[in-house]
Every structure is written in C-alpha cells, then in structure tokens.
Amino acid sequence: MSYIKPKFAHPRLPKNPLGYTRKDYEGSISTLCAGCGHDSISASIVDACFELNIEPHKVAKMSGIGCSSKTPAYFLSNSHGFNAVHGRMPSVTTGANLGNRSMVYLGVSGDGDTASIGMGQFTHVIRRNVNMTYIVMNNGCYGLTKGQDSATADYGSVSKSGHKNTFEGIDLCLLAIELGATFVAQSFSGDKSQLIPIIKAALSHSGFSFINVISPCVTFNNNQGSTKSYDYVREHNEALSTLDFVPIKEEITTTYDHKEIKLVEMHDGSLIRLNKISPEWDPEDKLSIISAIHKSKSREEILTGLLYIDNESIELNELINTTNTPLNKLVEKQLCPGSEILESINNDLR
Amino acid sequence: MLCMSGVNDFVVRFANVNGTGSASANYLFAKSIFRMGVPVSAKNIFPSNIQGLPTWYEVRVSEKGYLGRKEGIDLMVSVNPQSIKKDISSVKTGGYFLYDSTKKLHDEFLREDIHMIGVPLMEICNREFIDPRQKQLFKNIVYVGAIAKLLNIDVTVISDLFADQFKGKEKLIAPNMKALGLGSDYIRDNYNFPLEFRVERRNLVGDAIMIDGNAAAGLGAVYGGASVVAWYPITPSTSLVSSFEDYARKLRIDPITGKNNFSIVQAEDELSAIGMAIGANWNGARSFTATSGPGLSLMSEFLGLAYYAEIPVVLVDVQRAGPSTGMPTRSQQSDLISAAYASHGDTKHVLLIPSTPTECFQMMTDSFYYAEQLQTPVIMMTDLDLGMNEHMTEPFKWDDNRKYKRGKVLSEGDLEVIKDWGRYKDIDDDGIPYRTLPATHPSKGSYFTRGSSHDEYAAYSEDSATYVRIMDRLVKKLETAKKLIPGPDFYNTTDLSETGLIYFGTSKHATEEAIDILKLEGETVDAMRIKSFPFNNRVKEFIDSHKKNICN
Numbered sequence: 009m010s011y012i013k014p015k016f017a018h019p020r021l022p023k024n025p026l027g028y029t030r031k032d033y034e035g036s037i038s039t040l041c042a043g044c045g046h047d048s049i050s051a052s053i054v055d056a057c058f059e060l061n062i063e064p065h066k067v068a069k070m071s072g073i074g075c076s077s078k079t080p081a082y083f084l085s086n087s088h089g090f091n092a093v094h095g096r097m098p099s100v101t102t103g104a105n106l107g108n109r110s111m112v113y114l115g116v117s118g119d120g121d122t123a124s125i126g127m128g129q130f131t132h133v134i135r136r137n138v139n140m141t142y143i144v145m146n147n148g149c150y151g152l153t154k155g156q157d158s159a160t161a162d163y164g165s166v167s168k169s170g171h172k173n174t175f176e177g178i179d180l181c182l183l184a185i186e187l188g189a190t191f192v193a194q195s196f197s198g199d200k201s202q203l204i205p206i207i208k209a210a211l212s213h214s215g216f217s218f219i220n221v222i223s224p225c226v227t228f229n230n231n232q233g234s235t236k237s238y239d240y241v242r243e244h245n246e247a248l249s250t251l252d253f254v255p256i257k258e259e260i261t262t263t264y265d266h267k268e269i270k271l272v273e274m275h276d277g278s279l280i281r282l283n284k285i286s287p288e289w290d291p292e293d294k295l296s297i298i299s300a301i302h303k304s305k306s307r308e309e310i311l312t313g314l315l316y317i318d319n320e321s322i323e324l325n326e327l328i329n330t331t332n333t334p335l336n337k338l339v340e341k342q343l344c345p346g347s348e349i350l351e352s353i354n355n356d357l358r
Numbered sequence: 359m360l361c362m363s364g365v366n367d368f369v370v371r372f373a374n375v376n377g378t379g380s381a382s383a384n385y386l387f388a389k390s391i392f393r394m395g396v397p398v399s400a401k402n403i404f405p406s407n408i409q410g411l412p413t414w415y416e417v418r419v420s421e422k423g424y425l426g427r428k429e430g431i432d433l434m435v436s437v438n439p440q441s442i443k444k445d446i447s448s449v450k451t452g453g454y455f456l457y458d459s460t461k462k463l464h465d466e467f468l469r470e471d472i473h474m475i476g477v478p479l480m481e482i483c484n485r486e487f488i489d490p491r492q493k494q495l496f497k498n499i500v501y502v503g504a505i506a507k508l509l510n511i512d513v514t515v516i517s518d519l520f521a522d523q524f525k526g527k528e529k530l531i532a533p534n535m536k537a538l539g540l541g542s543d544y545i546r547d548n549y550n551f552p553l554e555f556r557v558e559r560r561n562l563v564g565d566a567i568m569i570d571g572n573a574a575a576g577l578g579a580v581y582g583g584a585s586v587v588a589w590y591p592i593t594p595s596t597s598l599v600s601s602f603e604d605y606a607r608k609l610r611i612d613p614i615t616g617k618n619n620f621s622i623v624q625a626e627d628e629l630s631a632i633g634m635a636i637g638a639n640w641n642g643a644r645s646f647t648a649t650s651g652p653g654l655s656l657m658s659e660f661l662g663l664a665y666y667a668e669i670p671v672v673l674v675d676v677q678r679a680g681p682s683t684g685m686p687t688r689s690q691q692s693d694l695i696s697a698a699y700a701s702h703g704d705t706k707h708v709l710l711i712p713s714t715p716t717e718c719f720q721m722m723t724d725s726f727y728y729a730e731q732l733q734t735p736v737i738m739m740t741d742l743d744l745g746m747n748e749h750m751t752e753p754f755k756w757d758d759n760r761k762y763k764r765g766k767v768l769s770e771g772d773l774e775v776i777k778d779w780g781r782y783k784d785i786d787d788d789g790i791p792y793r794t795l796p797a798t799h800p801s802k803g804s805y806f807t808r809g810s811s812h813d814e815y816a817a818y819s820e821d822s823a824t825y826v827r828i829m830d831r832l833v834k835k836l837e838t839a840k841k842l843i844p845g846p847d848f849y850n851t852t853d854l855s856e857t858g859l860i861y862f863g864t865s866k867h868a869t870e871e872a873i874d875i876l877k878l879e880g881e882t883v884d885a886m887r888i889k890s891f892p893f894n895n896r897v898k899e900f901i902d903s904h905k906k907n908i909c910n
Binding site: 032064065066068080081085086087088089090092093098099100101102103104105106107108110111128129131132136324325328329330331332334335336338339340342343344345346347349350351353354356357358 | 617663800
C-alpha cells in the first residue's frame, strides 16, 4: 500500500523561484525497510529537483521492477510515474522521450533490474544517448525475493546467510563509460552532500546521464563481509573530488585559478565545479577515468563523484533529426498528407 | 493434347534462383497484364535465403477476378536447373514448359504430354551483353520478352512500365527494351504464337491499384498520424516499417526546418520495440511496431502491461509459418489465439484482420483511433501473403474532414473543473476511464502507471473487491470494443443454407471462389468473413443460425 501524506504545508516554508516548496517535490510515505539506502536517494532527488527549480509536472519518473523501482512513488507526487515491466524501463523511457522531447526523464532502477534482466536495454539506451537521468540504486542483492546475490555483488562478498559470492561483479560505471555514456557518476546513498549536486548536474546534462549509487540493503546485505554494507562503503569510499553544481546564469563570485579546481561547463550554460581533483584524472578524459577506476579496485576503494562527462554529447532526438516541437503536440496538419497526395499515390500504383 | 485454360484464364509459374533479380522481372510481367485491364494476382514463393536457393513466382490471370492461387500450371518458365525435375512434373497435361536451351535438356526430364519451348537465354545474353551482371539480370527480361510474345502481351505496355520504373535512370530503358526484344524475336522466329491461352485487353480492373499489404499499412500509419515507430527487423514484417519510413521521408518533413515530423528507432529486440511504442503512446504520441510470430511471443509481457495499465498501442503481426522459427518466408495464420490472449493472467486484446491491402491501409489508420479510444493494445493480423505480395486492390481513400479522435484524454482545463478524478474510474459506464498525459497540469492529474494491481486512483492495492472491480471493468471495456471495431462481412448469404462458412484474412480469395464454384454446382453456402476480435454479436448469431459451421 502507498500511504498518502497530508497535503497541508506550513505557509512560511521556503519556496524556490518557481514558487514551489520542497514539499511539492515529495511523494507518498515509503514502504521500504527502515534505514533503506533507497529512501536517502529519494530524499536527494527531492532536494535536487527543488533546488534546480524544475516544474514537478514536467518530470516523468520511470522505473522497472524491484525495491528501487518502487521509489518513484516516494518522490515527486506531482509527476507522472511509470512502473514498467522488469528490466524494461529504458525502452519505455526512450519511447516516452521520442513522444515528448521537452520533458525531464528520470529513470530509477536497481542492480537486478539493470545488470541482469535489463542488461540488454541498459546497453542500448546508452548507445542511443537518450536524454535522461538513469539512477541505479545498487545494493548488490535482490531484496524483494529475500536477498539473493545480484550481478553487481562483488567477488567474495558475503551475504547475510554466510554465502560467499563466487562470481565477478559487474561494474556498471565502467561498462557505461565503455559503451559511450556521456555522463557517468558514482555515489553513496549515505552522502547527500555529494549525491545532490551529482543529480542536479545529471538532470542538466543533455544526453544520457548515469548515476550508480551504492545503496545498502539494511535487511539482506548490511552484514559483515558484504562489500555493499554501510560500514564497508563508508570505509572504502574514495571521493575523486568534491563537487558543486552552479545553475545556469548564477553569478560566479569566487575566482577559480587553483590548480586543484576544474570547471566543467554544461550544455545549458550551468557549471560543475570540481574541487580537490587529482592531477592524474580529468573527467573529460575517458582513458584517465578508466585507469583510475581499475587502480581503485586494486586498492579496494570505491571511487565516487563525477567520473566522466562528454560535453559534446548529442542526444537521440538531435541525432535522428526530430522536429523541435514535441511529437505528441503535432496535429493533422503536420501529420496527415491529405487526400490529394493519396490520389497521386494511387495513380503511381496503377 | 488438351489444355483447359483459355483467354485471360491461366497460371504461369517461374522457377528461379533466389537473388538473381527475377522477382522484379516477374512482377513486370504481372503488372503488364494488370495494365491491359485484366485481373491478375502474383505470389512470390521464396526461401529464407539471400542467394542461391530455389524460388518461385506464380502469376494467375483471371478474367473473373479471382485472386487466390489455382491448381495446375499452364506455363512454367524454368530458369533454375536445381529444381527442374520438380518444375517439369508440375506442369499440367497440355501445358507449356519454357526452359533455357543453351544446354540440351536431359532426356529424363522430357515429357510427351506437354509442349517444350526452348529459348537459349544464357547464349543470347552472353552474346548480346558484356557486363557480367547484365548477362545475369537480362536473362530475366529475355524470358519476359519471350512469354510476352507467346501470350500476346502488348510491348508498349511493358515499355511504359520500364519508363515508370527507370524514372531518373533513363539510360537503363534501352538495354531493357533490347533484352525484351531478343526474347520476343526468338519466339517469333522459332515457335508458333500466341498460345491458345493468352492475354486479351479488357477493361476489368477499373480504378484498382496494385500494392502489397505492408506498403499499404506503412502508408496507413502515416495517414493515421503515427509519429513514433520502434521496430526490430523480422521477416515478413520488415517492409512495413520501410514503407512507413519511405513515405514519411517524403511526406512528413517540416517544410521550414527540414526536420522530421516523426521518429523511427530500430530497437535491439522486440521487447524494446513494443516498450518504446508503449512509452510513446503513454506520452500521447501515436506509435506502433510491426513484427511476426517470434516477435509477438517476446512482446507478450509488455502487451499484458499495456492491457492492465490501459495504455494504447498498435502492433502489426505479419504472420508467418510457426511454431518457433518455423518457415520465415511462408504464409500462415496461426498466431490468432496467441495474439488475442497474449500475456499471462486474464488478458484479451483487440484484433483487426484485413483481407486486402486496401483494408490494411484503412484498418491501420483506424487502429490508432481504436487503441486510443479503448486505451488498450490493438493488433492488426496480416500474413506474409497479404504483407509481401502485390495484390490488385481498391484505391485508397481519405476524407480531408477527418480529425484524429484522441479518446478520453483530459486537458488542463478539464482537470481544473473535475473534482474527483481517478485514472481508472468508469464515469461513462462503458468501461473506458479518463486518462491524463504527463506535463498537462502543474498540480492535478499525475498518477503512477503500473502493471501491479491498482485501485480506481491508480494506487497499489491487493484488496480482493478492488481487484475484481477493475478486472470486471476491463471485461466491460472489451464489450464496448465490439461496438467500435468492424463487424463481419457476409458473402452471398441467403440464410437458406444449413452450412455456414466462416473465414478471415487472406483466405477470402480462395473461399469466395469456392463458394461461387459450389453455387454453379447447385450448392448454396452462407459465408461470413470475420474482420475483428472480440467477436461482434452477429458472429454468434451467424453460428447459431447454421447447423454446420466450417472454419476456413
């Protein structure tokens, strides 16, 4: 059951420039387990959308099947949501995006929904550079069916039942980068200060934005020996940089001449400011990040932050030369060639 | 020797090697008969192969306008040594066998009861053409020239067809005409012509056109307002999307920006293709996909979602022979049950079953209306024969006053006024709820589309009474569908016969001819052609009013 929260809001709640309060971006009360990492991600999505000044009804929340895919009920209740079949959120989102290119598409998926049953669609939505943000709430296990290992569980990670995973885990970020994703980030559900700006930057990116968020499963995969537990991730989290997101047209007052700071200008004019970056890594250099991820693995570290961005990204509708007017707004005049042309087609067929 | 066939009533079969360009030459032959005002039907009987395997092409000429296949071959044009034994034995007694006499025909193939016509196709082409590709391709035109002479086909008709075919590539006309003349001259110099069965000009085709069902459906989708197409290539549906794309690239380009008023995505598989079509329709853009049996199987889960979440979507199933991979290039109508009830649980889908390319066009344009009006999948069931063979058919019609009716979709203004909207509430007692599109209203009308059990407000629910209420309403909706979708057609029905014949799709041609033959023999049979599912009430009435019902 979804529980609807009371609509009442305190009149003095802070509003964003569009006049919405943070409450306008919330959803129903979560039915996930208390302490679930996914709920923190939902909260970060709410904050990011509120702060980014997005009109809630212009967001489409897309998901597949699983614990993670339930979360769209728990944020942005003024947005339409679509709970597709297992592993097929990418295709539905692609179709929705083709039908109306003017909306913001926020896809939420899990490690089973993406790295197993949905692996095919995940790879192809990347290939097509669909303009959407794709968040994986990654806990390395199947929660709803009681804790089986998923394909992202690390080799050697121990499950609650004491079973040691004998298979290599799939690194979704590495995969996404290899497949040509134009925005790839990794974060931790327990680090909102990092996650919120990442979500804001992802939502502002034109093209496919991927965020892999390690999101511990408190019920089935938060035990000792698990590499997706709160304790393990906190201990092994290695932030590549700290990051701020500076929305479009916001005045920049600080000077950025420090060597350890990099500014990345986004398609729409907003900026990502990366602080304390390592000289060995550049988020616009694919090879440097692939190498950094591999090195971090040998050190048993989980790299987080913005990993890769391609600012030359051309999203799907541009690639296939679709008209700027959303296709769902076209009417007879643009769609139907009419009887005169049909008669000439008839003539050509005689 | 006896030959039963006569003027404008005979069958010609071509035996070719796949991938040698023969199909277009054979179609040229069929089209020339059509242009002489005589009804004709052409069937390409081809293998699932790119090059090398035997392929046949059969043309039936019928003054009475019968378009089904007919038993017995009057003239066999044999250009494939692989299949010669089978081909020669399939000619009916008194018939003709035209073969490439460059090499002597083996004695074992000779038959006393048929006429042998040798034309040295290879020798002629080797002598007259230099380019190796032309030597191969023009063999086809040489035999067309030969049979045109034998069957009294007007050469000017064929030269007109060349002119149409090579518009913009005019230099190809002369060598084609030359090849045609070479075949024709060889007959003139060596054989008696015309044959006792032949073509005579008539005025029997009226304003008919010749087109295949896939091309017609693709055009129908353009006229029906489809703007998002997602698909995965599969024989025999592929050319349907190609047709949409070809017409859209001509007719759907924004004149000012040069941008496309449509989008086409080749998906990674059929699961994704139907997912994209569902996503686009959910967002209010008319969208479809096309597939064949194996694709339908893959799409089943998504069809169940669209049924339960009540999302319009249009799917065309160009059926081929199953089970499994079956025979990809052979026609069959064996997907009806799996389409009607595709997906697990209690589901039922609307089917449209055209018989002609004209109906493919019409039903395709209407399918989007039905899908949006009913908020459910609509599956148009064609088959390889209808989809891939050119049929003589009625011209397409379009009423310029026709507006796209988008079904029960609430506007921003509607949402302002409505007090207690629920996505799955049955306000009008027809089982069809009111839907909203994303981004319509800043604070009203949003809901969560889901394949899980839900209540009238789209909220998750496992309550038994709620579940039953929603499921019953879906049944009611499909009852409403019966009144919307096309009812059956009746052929020569007198209501005097105890026997009722029920048929659908491409069996129309053979069935109606059989009924006429029975009538000539003094037997009256009532007949009904089903054009949609769920069945109209008249279907039940017809079955009830006949003692014996035969399904064809």
